[in-house]
Amino acid sequence: MKPAAFDYFAPKSIDEALALLAEHGYDAKPLAGGQSLVPTMNFRLAQPAVLVDLNGIDELFFIREKGDGLRIGAMTRQRTVERSPLVQHRAPLIHETMPHIAHPQIRNRGTFGGSLAHADPASELPVLAVTLSARMRVLSSRGERWVNAKDFYIDLFATDLQPDELLVEIDIPAPPARTGWAFDEVSRRRGDYAMAGAAATVTLDDDGAIAAARLVYLSVGDFPTEAFQAEAALIGEQPTPAALRAAAEIAAAQDITPGSDIHASAAYRRHLARVLAERVLARAVERAKER
């Protein structure tokens, strides 16, 4: 259980990193926090010929205000995001979710962008990105492009990133007024990968009815799974317990096709999906009322 040999580069700038990725293409893997990549290398499930270590690129580590929203550098440590007052105030859904990600020792090295780019179906940050309508800033030696989070996740462990591209920054827009949020997940032990998890945002109009809703799951599919029919059922409704329960039932029955594995059966995931949806929608509604 030791990694195969590789060539190693430690660029000090984004441009240097992009040049290396352009040169080596499919042979190269960027190394961010390493909390997902290095285990796969230790098992030799991954054997990149070249590692481009991003940890020395200071310009990728930041949390900045952008209008009423945020810009987070891709290499920002998860622990930094967890402790950031700026994130707490401008993206409270992220603040609530961070302690659910693995353990502090993992979050001390793991990065915000690394988790987003790795696209583990059981990970929390991709679900938050979709829920919050985040936008990913992607650079290569060929130029710059922005990708909406919902277009970024295309398959199991697969994002829209090309081999010569780097995720460098994530834009988190400010939520509309009267928007509440919530996250919850169920795992066997604290810090384990969750068997199912859900993030929700709910926006209320002046009459207290639901003007907008987002409900996105982790671990019920190959990538973040948005419960579109449940969301549609909520629009225009007063956020009564019955309405939220009905939406949760739609989400679990119609919006997801969970799989079975050694951690949980499909039926149990469906059950969790219904329970979690009701829970996060209710909490999001409470918080929307306070705003």
Place this chain on the structure above:
Amino acid sequence: MDYPITLTVNSTAYSRSVEPRLLLSDFLRHDLELTGTHVGCEHGVCGACTVLLDGAPVRSCLVFAIQANGRQVMTVEGLASGPKPEQMHPLQTGFWEAHGLQCGYCTPGILMSIVPFLEENPDPSEAEIREALSGNLCRCTGYQKIVEAVQVGARLMREESK
């Protein structure tokens, strides 16, 4: 192909030549013969390999030694001020007094996770201690005595800081 690195481990500077794929855990154990850091799973789950990297607890099995170039590392060997029992770190004393270990395999990783935790949370509740321990697996103790050991260690640290 070997790369030169220089790093500080337990306040001593070391210069060595390493293959990029050499894990920090193996570097500490084999190149520096600091075998207090243990290897349990090599995929970041068990916590036995936990060390401090620039003061923060991390899985040394998930860091390449080459990435520690220019950095400060502290291992369990860096906790005590000397070899005598009274020179142990107060948290180590807590583990001794409360019998917080059996085989001891998980213990260094727990000490390196809990020392920074207690420095930030000098008077934690039992729930907070259990939460802080959740990234370290122990097969022997059932965690009960580990929790007690942390409570004793925390009290000793509070007394020492007065």
